[in-house]
Amino acid sequence: MPVLRRVAFYSSTVLAAFVVLWMVIVNDQSIALNLIFVQTPSINAGFVILVTFLLGLFLGFCLGALRVRLNKPKA
Numbered sequence: 001m002p003v004l005r006r007v008a009f010y011s012s013t014v015l016a017a018f019v020v021l022w023m024v025i026v027n028d029q030s031i032a033l034n035l036i037f038v039q040t041p042s043i044n045a046g047f048v049i050l051v052t053f054l055l056g057l058f059l060g061f062c063l064g065a066l067r068v069r070l071n072k073p074k075a
Contacts, residue, residue, distance in 0.1 A: 023049045 024046035031048065033040040 020050055020053050 024044075027044070027046035027049060029045050030042040031045050032042050033048070
């Protein structure tokens with residue numbers, strides 16, 4: 001069972017990386033973002049998707065680690 005879980009994890013990771021790289025390559029039109037306090041110049045839409053995906057991965061990892069640390073049973 002651990003081998004199957006490991007294979008599923010690595011295959012989903014490779015698939016996600018492929019999808020992100022494909023989005024960066026395919027979405028080559030420029031967009032300008034109006035954020036709350038700042039307006040960005042025209043940047044590649046694929047780059048925006050890539051940065052958003054990586055930011056979500058990083059925040060999810062950090063929140064998951066925080067949750068594990070806070071819910072650790074007291075010894």
